[in-house]
Amino acid sequence: MLNRTPHVRLYNELKPAVQQPIDRYTQGRPQHNFIRSIKPREELPRIRNSGAILAALRRDPRVRGVAPKTQVQVFYNVGTVTLNGTISGIVPEQENALFAFGDYVVAGDFLSLNTVPNSIILGKAAADLMLVDLDDVVQVTTPKGDHVQLKVVGLFQSGLLEIDKVQSYTSLATAQKLLGESNIYVTDLQVKLHDFTLAPRLAKEYAKLYEVQAMDIQTANAEFETGTFVRTLISYAVGITLLTVAGFGIYNILNMMIYEKMDTIAILKAVGFSGTDVRRLFVAVALSIGLFGGALGLVGGLGLSALIAQLPFTPASLPAVKTYPIDFNPVFYGIAAVFSILTTYLAGFFPARKASKVDPVVIIRGK
Known part of the structure; x- marks a missing residue:
């Protein structure tokens, strides 16, 4: 868990707008507005201006490294049965350097994500459930309803069975293609620090500076x-x-x-x-x-x-x-x-x- 968890995670959580239109309309009037069933704002869960934020973080002397990630919610298609799944688009070299990703790939080579187009590293529990192995092809359904075939180039085992049933990895470009988004679409920035005890303070600093949500490792793993x-x-x-x-x-x-x-x-x-x-x-x-x-x-x-x-x-x-x-x-x-x-x-x-x-x-x- 400590290997795989970033010291500070920057993301954009979908929340209802803090100030509703009726609040702006009635501003200054002696009345209170009670609104129920507020819906989140209609926006993508991406980090705005992620390229500039990424460059700024890498120049920060307190930061050891930053790895971008794009999360995709999919369905694994097994015959007529569909299984819930999550695919994380990563840059394999950066993920391995900061989070020892290669140590948890129990079969195959994680660098194959860069060389094999439309490839995926499946969670081992998910692979066992779907009865697939290396070089097999799995079909997934994207959030837009498209059916995409991905070649299995590795098996990943985190040690948590429930996570390994749903979690898989692909290259950042493939994940962006599954979502039909451009190459600047990033949902998470994973930050590793030289001194992880600074994480709570830096999480607040980054959240205010870049106008994103930030989660430090101490808060994420409080239990x-x-x-x-x-x-x-x-x-x-x-x-x-x-x-x-x-x-x-x-x-x-x-x-x-x-x-x-x-x-x-x-x-x-x-x-x-x-x-x-x-x-x-x-x-x-x-x-x-x-x-x-x-x-x-x-x-x-x-x-x-x-x-x-x-x-x-x-x-x-x-x-x-x-x-x-x-x-x-x-x-x-x-x-x-x-x-x-x-x-x-x-x-x-x-x-x-x-x-x-x-x-x-x-x-x-x-x-």
């Missing part, structure tokens, strides 16, 4: 963002809990060591060791546990992660994934190393402070 935040929060909570429990284990070990080494501590203090020396000694023991255990855990975790990353994992919902996805970001290992040292230091500091206050006279007298 996904919420779910991701909750899952991340739970995983960090579990990890911190486990490390804290490990810290208490180290604390208990050092605490028991002090009780067992009371005689040694008393002798050390009797021969001239100060409380600070004793505290440093036990803190050093704690840190050695943290360093050795942390290093062992990091190496073991890295090795286990590398092993898991080699295991085959080919779910139908993730066609671009072939093995278990593992994130080897060094930041995670740095966090683990710092937390292990910090935890063991705190776990050793309090028993060490207790050991530094031992009175050697009381211990030796008891013996």
Whole structure:
């Protein structure tokens, strides 16, 4: 979803006119107008002056790239049965560069859209439903009622079954021809940013500047963002809990060591060791546990992660994934190393402070 979703989508949504004719007629009069069943304005869902907007976006230093798209609502004709479908007209090279389109084409070559006239890349679920394969011909009915035959040059799998039943792709020129429109007819401009966190602000800016509707990736995937935040929060909570429990284990070990080494501590203090020396000694023991255990855990975790990353994992919902996805970001290992040292230091500091206050006279007298 993150691969295939633009950071900012510019489009022209058909809406009723904000100001109705009767409002202009009665402007300035002390009355209210109540209008029901308002129809949308009679206009095409295209972006006006799309060429100039496209050029301006590509000059914007915040924009990584822009890909135009033309959406066509069609019917797939399977004998006497018709199936609803949506064909997206794209520029294959730009779509692949910005949205990894080629990774989701599970059969055929997406560049064939440029070389084969009247070609289409069908959603795999739609192809299975219509029992067609590569090099077969499918017939579609356009919004104007025309019947057009398109050659299947590829199969596309997004991982969402309901989308793959209706979604297909063709070249931008073919989509414009299906609609009977000129080569400037574009319904969507898909914008990829260098920093996607700027998407909400830039969506508002572009909507006002170009007089179009704009949808940012955060708004479009608000439910996904919420779910991701909750899952991340739970995983960090579990990890911190486990490390804290490990810290208490180290604390208990050092605490028991002090009780067992009371005689040694008393002798050390009797021969001239100060409380600070004793505290440093036990803190050093704690840190050695943290360093050795942390290093062992990091190496073991890295090795286990590398092993898991080699295991085959080919779910139908993730066609671009072939093995278990593992994130080897060094930041995670740095966090683990710092937390292990910090935890063991705190776990050793309090028993060490207790050991530094031992009175050697009381211990030796008891013996």
